Amino acid sequence: MAKGLDELLDEVESKFFTPDPLRLDLDKRPNDGGGGGTGGTTQNNEWNRTQAKETLRLTETFKKEDDLDSLINEIFEEPSFHQKPRKLKSKPSGNTSVQASLQGPHKSCSPVYLGGSMVPCGIGTRNSQRACDCLRCIACDFRVVSYNDYMWDKSCDYLFFRNNMPEFHKLRTKLVKKKGTRAYACQCSWRSIEELTDLQAEHQLRWVCGKH
Numbered sequence: 495m496a497k498g499l500d501e502l503l504d505e506v507e508s509k510f511f512t513p514d515p516l517r518l519d520l521d522k523r524p525n526d527g528g529g530g531g532t533g534g535t536t537q538n539n540e541w542n543r544t545q546a547k548e549t550l551r552l553t554e555t556f557k558k559e560d561d562l563d564s565l566i567n568e569i570f571e572e573p574s575f576h577q578k579p580r581k582l583k584s585k586p587s588g589n590t591s592v593q594a595s596l597q598g599p600h601k602s603c604s605p606v607y608l609g610g611s612m613v614p615c616g617i618g619t620r621n622s623q624r625a626c627d628c629l630r631c632i633a634c635d636f637r638v639v640s641y642n643d644y645m646w647d648k649s650c651d652y653l654f655f656r657n658n659m660p661e662f663h664k665l666r667t668k669l670v671k672k673k674g675t676r677a678y679a680c681q682c683s684w685r686s687i688e689e690l691t692d693l694q695a696e697h698q699l700r701w702v703c704g705k706h
Contacts, residue, residue, distance in 0.1 A: 600705040603628075606693040611642035611676045613690050617706050623690055630704035631680035636660065638701055644669040644677040645686035655681055 603618035609625035616624035629638035639660055647668045658664035659681045669677060678685045683699055693701060 602705050603703040606701070606703045608678060608685065608687045608691045608693055608696070609676060610674050610688040610690075612674055613676075618703075625676070625690070626693075626703050628704040628706050629678070629680075629701045631682065631699075631701050633683070633700040634681040636681040637704070638678055638680045639665075640679075641669060641677045643671060643673050643675065645672040645675045646670070646677050646679070646684050650684055652682065655679055655684060 601617050603624075603626045605618060605620070606626050606629075607613070607618040607623055609615075613623075613625045615627035616622070618624045618626055627640065629640075630636070631638060636659060639662075641662075647670050650668045654668060655665075659679065665679070672686075675686055675688050678687060678701075680701070683701070685696065685699065693699065
């Protein structure tokens with residue numbers, strides 16, 4: 495029985511443990527009492543079992559430490575630790591024209607022109623004489639509206655525009671068809687223009703270019 499246990503322990507040690515130089519030295523020492531007595535053999539067997547248990551305990555401890563180190567390494571090697579933060583994508587605006595107008599450079603007419611229906615609208619300059627279509631009144635703070643091929647009836651008055659601006663279906667009651675003429679109006683002023691006209695010549699109008 496003792497011999498079979500020794501062989502089993504030797505097999506375990508040969509597979510899993512590195513030979514201990516101290517133990518090799520002790521194995522070479524002669525047994526106490528000499529002559530192959532049973533007392534020496536029993537002590538050697540007990541010593542072998544004690545050493546095997548101690549070696550197993552140390553091996554399990556080292557194995558747990560190795561497992562812990564591996565776990566830590568796996569955590570820090572996760573892709574989430576190395577991935578760059580993704581940039582948030584802004585949602586496209588449904589009203590691209592408004593967005594472009596807010597971001598783009600605003601230009602003003604210089605000088606500001608009024609004109610009949612035959613005069614093209616746009617940004618007016620000395621070289622490009624266009625009727626401004628972004629007029630605003632600084633007196634009533636209303637946007638100036640214009641209607642091509644119309645003129646205002648002579649019966650128009652301040653109260654009419656005050657009560658009806660900017661509803662076209664109400665204003666049209668005072669609009670008279672006239673080809674080549676453009677009818678301008680805000681809440682407090684109105685004009686019927688046939689030719690290209692510099693706004694500075696109309697001293698009573700408080701209209702300015704609201705920037706394009």
